[in-house]
Amino acid sequence: MELAKSFEPGDIERRWYDQWEQAGYFKPSMDSTQPSFAIQLPPPNVTGTLHMGHAFNQTIMDGLTRYYRMKGNNTVWIPGTDHAGIATQIVVERQLAEKGVNRHDLGRDAFIDKVWEWKDVSGGTITSQMRRVGCSVDWSREYFTMDDTRAEVVSEVFVRLYEQGLIYRGKRLVNWDPKLGTAVSDLEVESVEEDGKMWHIRYPVVGSNEAVVVATTRPETLLGDVAVAVNPTDERYQHLVGKLLELPLTGRQIPVIADDYVDAAFGTGFVKITPAHDFNDYQVGKRHETDLINVMALDATILPRAQVFGFDGAAKGAIELPAAYAGLSTFEARKAMLTDLEAQGYLIDAKPHKLMVPRGDRTGSVIEPMLTDQWFVAMSKAAIGDETGKSITQKAIDAVESGQVRFIPENWVNTYNQWMNNIQDWCISRQLWWGHQIPAWYDEDGKVYVGRTLEEAQKQAPGKTLRRDDDVLDTWFSSALVPFSTLGWPNETPELKAFVPSTVLVTGYEIIFFWVARMIMMTTHFMGKVPFKDVYIHGIVRDHEGKKMSKSEGNVIDPVDLIDGIGLERLVEKRTTGLRRPEKAPQIAKATEKLFPEGIPPFGTDALRFTMASYASLGRSVNFDFKRAEGYRNFCNKLWNATRFVMMNVEGKDCGQDESLPLEYSFVDRWIIGRLQEVEASVTEALDTYRFDLASQLIYEFVWNEYCDWYVELAKVQLQSGNEAQQRATRRTIVRVLEVALRLIHPIMPFITEELWQTVAPLANAKKTDSIMVAAWPIAQPEKIDAEANARMDAFKDMVNAVRNLRGEMGLGPAVKAPLFVEGSANLEVFLPYLKLLCRLSDATIVEKLPEDDAPVAISGEARMMLKVEIDKAAETARLSKEIGKVENDLTKLTAKLEKPGYVDKAPAHLVERDKAQLAELSDKLAKLKGQLAKLA
Incomplete structure (x- = not known):
């Protein structure tokens, strides 16, 4: 094969990837006599496109896969995509909205059909981009977390966990996105620093002239207060514990309680407790067995009547709320309530305050802690569901503590353990239509029946009409099963035997809780094995200034743009389209034009991968x-x-x-x-x-x-x-x-x-194979390391560097060839032809003794070397004089700087040391130049 004159990556990349895939090189050998190497792709969202984090992550994964394949291992890299419940539903709903239709107009079944249509047309973008990056995944094993096989596994796992008492339905506080109308995970919540206020509100003590002052950033939740708490060690307020307070605007009375949650040194020392609308308050309320008073509807508007519950989820009645606030959004209610608080003398003051506001990453709406009926997986260490006598949480902790699962770097074990030891029950239900519908049915009385199918549930409720639960499962539920759902479980397959546990999981730190920990839990619980031996946690890719890449910042880099190159106009268009804050577009365009005045040149896949590595x-x-x-x-x-x-x-x-x-x-x-x-x-x-x-x-x-x-x-x-x-x-x-x-x-x-x-x-x-992909990995042969040859090469390199320095001192240009005379032993003879080539010499000769003249000499080991050059004395004198003048000028400036009163004492020590070192270097250079000039004279 004749090589082209220059490397053009585009044609090469497309041609070879197709050949590799068609030849079946990406598939495992399934040779049980060889050790296995298996790796699972963290399934990217089906809505997604390749970003720099993917390119980084996949370079590492593919590098490992190709390495172990070349070592002869039974190697598989399993690809798949995640159905991404929220993200996908939003994409399709937006498309429908452009046509003036919403999902409720279509109905659930027709809407789901539309999502599948979208997936078939647009859902393969990221996998096609993976091919561009050279990912050698076994595409014959590609899965989708909503395909039929995964759906069966999800139902099987749900039913088994329910039958073991590890899945239950209850009323608990969850992250609620009022715009989406669903519970969301912590990963889907962004904490955004915003300008707000801290309002100080007076709560009168019943039967007294005293009042307590509560500081709050959310006065609208006052309607759901059940208590005001103080620290039990705060001597200022011990006399108030147990007394009742008037809750402004409501006509209700609430007690003062003592709880360690309160920081006596912060604010006023009083904290309002609203357990139905704050996660920390929820825990306080649970400890003190208060009621839960929910004042918000699911769209985050104020209810006309608050709902009252116990911590067991039982309804305890309702409380009338001021009619003036009913139906108002939280922001509108806040404004109206502050007006009323001020008018009635309860509002003391308002101070500017920076606060972290939880917002939905998809919608930007404020996330509300909301009391709703949801499905949960019991995560406490007391929740034992099988004969092992250990909870799924404890088994997952033991897997890491025993070394069966190893985190790399090791410090991430601390992050893992901290979460596992403080774990809360996992909310697995979402109020969406796209996702795995929960396999539970209800009769007319609301009694629940869980089964793999309607027929299975119906057998539990003969003669009754059943209605399926509308909710779907959290996306992370199905992805937690990936280590075994992709290999044939619950059947005993050769793949399960060969590839569980897999060798390594390569992922980012941000999903240690959401994915890594849950895979360990589910796999150890259902298979009695760990899902993987190593968890390699890599960092995140930021822009050149260290900022996180995001669409809103306009600093996202598309790896394919780096591979193929992209013009400035198109790059600006990509970075400024679809911004959540369109007003930032001009600023982003200007920054892009400054950073990439000619766009991004094509780098090719190999250069991008080598950069990532x-x-x-x-x-x-x-x-x-x-x-x-x-x-x-x-x-x-x-x-x-x-x-x-x-x-x-x-x-x-x-x-x-x-x-x-x-x-x-x-x-x-x-x-x-x-x-x-x-x-x-x-x-x-x-x-x-x-x-x-x-x-x-x-x-x-x-x-x-x-x-x-x-x-x-x-x-x-x-x-x-x-x-x-x-x-x-x-x-x-x-x-x-x-x-x-x-x-x-x-x-x-x-x-x-x-x-x-x-x-x-x-x-x-x-060429023992048709492709380098399946050629043998090189094995070192230490016996071929030749110490004598290494020593000779080191000596030769020193000679080359010495001669090159000598040429530089003499001011010889690259085109000037000169003879070299070497004084030293005959053993140096072997170096002469190489010196002649690398040092641009006209000749190189060993002599007994160098000529006694004033020419510069280079020394390397036992060798003394001289270049014999006819010098134009006048020109060389002028050159040296000019160089001496420049050095003397630099020395004068540096000396003056160091002698400046106070500089040595006040300047940073490292700068003073740098200047002194530079002074010594210039002094030495000046002495050498003057010596050369003196020889010429």
Whole structure:
């Protein structure tokens, strides 16, 4: 195969990915005699498109998959997408709204059909983008968390947990998005700092002239207050504990209670307790067995009559609320209530206050803690559901404590344990239409029947008419089952045996609670095994300034735009379209034009992947720098051009494949062969320990610095002037080292390595397979490390650097060739032809003693070296004089700075030390220049 003159990644990437997939290389061998490597893709939302976090995450996952595949493991990477209940329903509802239709006009079944239609047309965007990134997933195993197989597993798990007493329905406080009309998880809530106020409200003490002052940022919840709390150690207010207060605007009386939750040093020392509208207050109310008074409707408007419940969920009646507030939104009610509080003398003052407001990440609406009927999974350690005697939570804690599941970096264990040890019951129901409908049915009296199917539920309620629960399951419920739902459970399959536990889960820290912990819970509970052995937690990708990438900031980078390139106009359009705050568009456009005046050039997939790998330090977040990506695009070009040079020098010639013919290796050949063994071992260790940053650094330095810049250049000596045995050995070495290097690079840069390997491998007698993807991973052979060759190479490099410095001191331009005289032992003879090549010499000669003249001398080890150059004394004197003048000027300025009164004492120590070091360096340089000038005289 003839290589093109330049590396053009586009055609190569498309061609090779299709060939790999069609050849079935992405599928596991299912060879039970080989160790298994399995990895699950964190299923991206079906509504999503590839972002930089995905590119980072998938580079690591694909790198590991390709590495273990090359090692011969029974390797599988299982892909899938998540149905993303809320996000998907919003997308389809918006499309319907553009046509003047809402889901209620269609009805549930017709709406679900519309969602499936959307999924079939638009839901595959992200998986097609994964192909662009080179992900070698087994597409034959691709799943969707709402497909029939997953639906059966979800129902099976729900029913079993219900039968074990681990799923129940109850009235509890949950995050409620009033715009969506559903409970949401913590992950779907953003805490946004906003300007607000702290209002101080007077609550009179019944039968007294005293009053307490309560500080609150949400006066509208006052209608649901059940108590005012003080700290039990606060001596100021002990006399008030147990007394009653008048609750303004309501005509109700509430008690003063003592609870450790109150911080006596904060605010007034009094805290209003509204357990139906605040999570912390809920816990206080539960401890004191208060009522729960719900004053809001599900659309976050004020009810005409508050609903009263006990903590067991039992209804206890209703309380009339002031009619003036009924039907008002929380904001409108707040305004009206503050007016009334002030008019009635209850409002003391209002002070500006910064507060964190919980908002829905999809809607931007304020999230309300809302008392609603929901389904929960019991998570407390007392909730034991099987014969193990341990709760699902305890089993998941034990899995990590025992080392069966290992977090990398290890510090994330603390985050995991902190959540697990303070875990709350998991709200698994959502008031949506898109999702796994809860497999529960109700009769006319409201009694619930849980079953895998309607027929199964009906058997529990003969003769009764049943109505299915309208709610669907939290998206995280189905994704928690991924470790086994994707491998054939509840049936015993070869895949379950081979791939559970999987080898590693690669994910971000933000879903340790929502996904990682729940997968551990569900898999240990249902399979008695951990879902994975390692959890590799990577950082997040930020922009070049360290800001989190978000659509609202206009700093999102599309990985495909980096791969293909994008013009400025189109980039600005992408960044300013669909903003939640459209007024920011001009600012974002201006910033984009400043950062990318010519748009983004095409980097190609391999350069992008290598960039991501280089950033993959354990657990650290990434500030994405385009300069680094540009550098790795240059690395691709360097590798391509080096291969073309090698091919031009070895094609059609004897590359040492016939080992019966003599081979005479130079010390340079032996050095690069030994270095290759060291790099093979180091890269293998780096990948075994998930240090992609170290692997990429090792590969880069070896290929660019040692192979291309040193070995390929030095090989020209043997190829041009060596005998047949020497040329044969060098050709054998240059192609074999390159072939192995391509295999080492392949897990990180799959496309360019495949293209080059197809050309190089036959010459290296290494093409044992049709693709580098399934070629053997290189195994280091330490016996090939040649200490004597390494020592020679180190000595040679020192000589080269010394001669190059000498050329610089003498002011010799690159085009000037001069003879070199070397004083030293005859052992240095071997270096001369290499020095001549690398140091641009007209000749190089060993002499017994250097001439006694005033020419500069370089010293390297035992060697003393002199360049013999006819110098134009007048020109050289002028050059040196000019250089001396410049140095003297710099010295004068720096000396004045250091002698300035107070500078040394007041300036930062590191700056003073830097200036002193620079002064010494300039002084030394001036002395050398004056010495050279004196010799000329």
